[in-house]
Amino acid sequence: MEWYTFKFENRAAEKKRRLAAKRRRLVILALLVSLFLVAGAALSWSAWARMDVTVADDGRLLRVTAFRGTVADLLEREGITIGPWDRVYPAPETPLHDGIEITVDRAVPVTVRVDGRDLEVWTVAQRVGQVLADAGVELNAGDLVQPAPETPVTARLEIGVVRVTTEVEEVEIATPYQVERRPAYDLPKGQTRVLVQGENGLIRETWRITYHDGTEVDRELVKREEVLRPRNQVLLVGMADIVTRGVQDIRFERMLTAEATAYTYTGNNTATGVPPGPGTVAVDPQVIPLGSRLYIDGYGYGKALDVGGKIKGKRIDVFFPTRQEALQWGRRTVNVYVLK
Secondary structure, three states, rough: HHHHHHHHHHHHHHHHHHHHHHHHHHHHHHHHHHHHHHHHHHHHHHHHHEEEEEEEEEEEEEEEEOOOOEHHHHHHOOOOOOOOOOOOEOOOOOOOOOOEEEEEEEEEEEEEEOEEEEEEEOOOOHHHHHHHHHHOOOOOOOOOOOOOOOOOOOOOOOEEEOOEEEEEEEEEEEEEEOOEEEEEEEEOOOOEEEEOOOOOOEEEEEEEEEEEEEEEEEEEEEEEEEOOOOEEEEEEEEEEEEEOOOOOEEEEEEEEEEEEEEEEEOOOOOOOOOOOOOOEEEOOOOOOOOOOEEEEEEEEEEEEEEEOOOOOOOOOEEOOOOHHHHHHHEEEEEEOOOOO
């Protein structure tokens, strides 16, 4: 009995050892398979996550390889600095993917002169028109832009905007009347009388005025119309050259109406160098030439021989021998006939 029991126990232990060895081999095999699978997966993931990226930075082309991250991460890794006015497309927060193309537009400074101001602008716009739009400059119909809106933008470019405005103005212009002269044989020579009063006409003009920044640069006549026709003045011109005083006919060249005063001896000769005497008359030589023979109503015949500081225009000074006679004459309006 003791031998049988021992033999049975040895067989059980051997079987147990074999099972343990088999388990160890299975565990090792499983570990090897896992390691293989992990290594293969790692290699496959690495190959799948590799991305080719193109960066266009202000005309400079850069091709790089990336595995993860965003556009901003890539630019930072590559040392590409983005200024406050520069533009990146696609947006910096965009995740990277294979074949992505990143564009960096660099802003340049330009000057915009508009409405009396100089605006310093940093822009990534390609054309002048877009610069103005980005700067908030609204163009009105007719405004001038120099250089033209389609002009490419370069650094330090100067852009000028001229505000063009127009207005319509009406102007009324008086057209002078003409004088129609008619002979009057009952009117002394040198005298005239208005038969028909003249009246100016009226023309209305409409102008279109163009201003550049408030300064007039052009004026165009749009319409011209006659509102009122002028009426000619009819003037009677004296033709009579004979006047009768008493029984005497006096022939004259012209007659004028003048204001007459009187003077007497002063101790000085006249302007013509002769002493004054009865019939001496002081005149304005611009109206009555010195030396002219005269007939003055209420005074009689005289001769223009003197001048006076106050004798200007249609004014004469007649001579009397005494102060009393001069005072008695006083001041009066008379007809003066310049004789032939």
